[in-house]
Amino acid sequence: MYAEPACESTLSMPTPSRWPVVPIEPAVREAAPRPAPRCSACSLRPACMPPDLTSSELQQLDTVVLTTRNVRRGETLFRAHDPFQSLYAVRTGSFKTIVMHRDGREQVTGFQIPGEPLGLDGVCSGTHSCDAIALEDSTVCIIPFVQLETFCRESRRMQRHLYQLMSGEIVRESSLMMLLGTMTAEQRLAAFLLDLAARFQKRGYSGAHFNLKMSREEIGCFLGMKLETVSRMFSRFQREGLVEPNGKQIRIVDLEGLARV
């Protein structure tokens, strides 16, 4: 999400569909799984898979991850209560995950950018517990869970990787709880921008200048505050010379200052 890095644009180029029978029309192409460019050749593999797979493991991985799926902006990849079949890895674009209370209140529990996993919530009950919604036109790789389990019984590296992925999600959520439980609105937004900057940097994009794909309301819903407060905090950061916000374009001017907030 956020940035539009030229270097990834090839990933979002439409691939000819080999989905059986179904005629290739926009409405269909959008929902239809399609052959995945192979993991073994994927530029996102370092972000997504263990670094040290052998070539035979890579080969087997290619037989597990066979398809991708396109999700248009605003559409759901899965919803709460959907049966859980597969994990997903964001390939292009970006998503938000939300949990909904019965009374309609919703909480954004995360934003996912390319290379990041989706669907881990579904393992425990066999049913998804949140909605995953595309923030822009996006693509995901589909990882059928039963096949992945089999693979993990045969490959220690892959087994360990999946455990680490899930544990990482647990740790990420703990620090989010810390954010929601102990920080002021100002500190939350600063922490959010710093986290974003770090994730971009890690992927080789600029950590200082990016493009938010989510609205002020979605940021607020993630950080536990109202959109007006988000907006005020952006203005405050601008006044203090920490950040140069221009709508969804964000330029971080003073990284250390932001960290000190």
Place this chain on the structure above:
Amino acid sequence: MYAEPACESTLSMPTPSRWPVVPIEPAVREAAPRPAPRCSACSLRPACMPPDLTSSELQQLDTVVLTTRNVRRGETLFRAHDPFQSLYAVRTGSFKTIVMHRDGREQVTGFQIPGEPLGLDGVCSGTHSCDAIALEDSTVCIIPFVQLETFCRESRRMQRHLYQLMSGEIVRESSLMMLLGTMTAEQRLAAFLLDLAARFQKRGYSGAHFNLKMSREEIGCFLGMKLETVSRMFSRFQREGLVEPNGKQIRIVDLEGLARV
């Protein structure tokens, strides 16, 4: 924690230590691992392990979980930055897990009662990311992670169980984020008491009458509010006839009312 159920008291009876060499003295006995009563015979197994293990799987489980450890009230089972070696299952007593910010602010991320897991945060980086502190004198089973991984490659049931355990933790934390992000202080305390009641009921204790082992401050630190606010909310619930709090003794009078808050 909370309740002192007579039915579990046998679990906390001291077992003769066979820890090699070390003389049996209080200071030592408290820290020393000791032989675990076997999983195959454990009354907590339904809460802790998959329900459908074969007898050969049970036998193998007994070779993985060989020891327990006692932790005195206020002491840590592990700390953030400790190397990760093992998962733990609470056997008797109760724990809190906390994440600490560099500036000293801390957030309680969970309370664990018998049958619940500890240490899943350590898998992702090989280092624990939180402190686990005993709320009362407690015992845990020690589950060496490398052996568990081996077991999971051999047993689908166990493999699936560990995935479910971790995913369950992810889902639990999401709903906590929802709580912290969208609810009022009153709603948070109500949700907390209801969650507690449900967990007790599930273990066969009274869901309507229990004994909190954590302080008002710890509750506040978990729910993202100050201890004074926790205390005021307890008083409010009492005035409204929902809960009969008597210090740490809690009696839930009107479960539906509490759910409606």
Place this chain on the structure above:
DNA sequence: CGGTTAGTTGAGAAAGCTCAACAGATGTGG
């Protein structure tokens, strides 16, 4: 080029925090 949505800003209201006093419970040493 209207109509709609997203973002900014202000003013007043409300929830929760801080500080402070006090009461009960708990623990400790004489």
Place this chain on the structure above:
DNA sequence: CCACATCTGTTGAGCTTTCTCAACTAACCG
């Protein structure tokens, strides 16, 4: 076993942060 010190919990008063409601502007879309 009591007296004293220390924690833990409760309650009140005033203050701060954030929310709510409202007006307005800019950007986007058909």
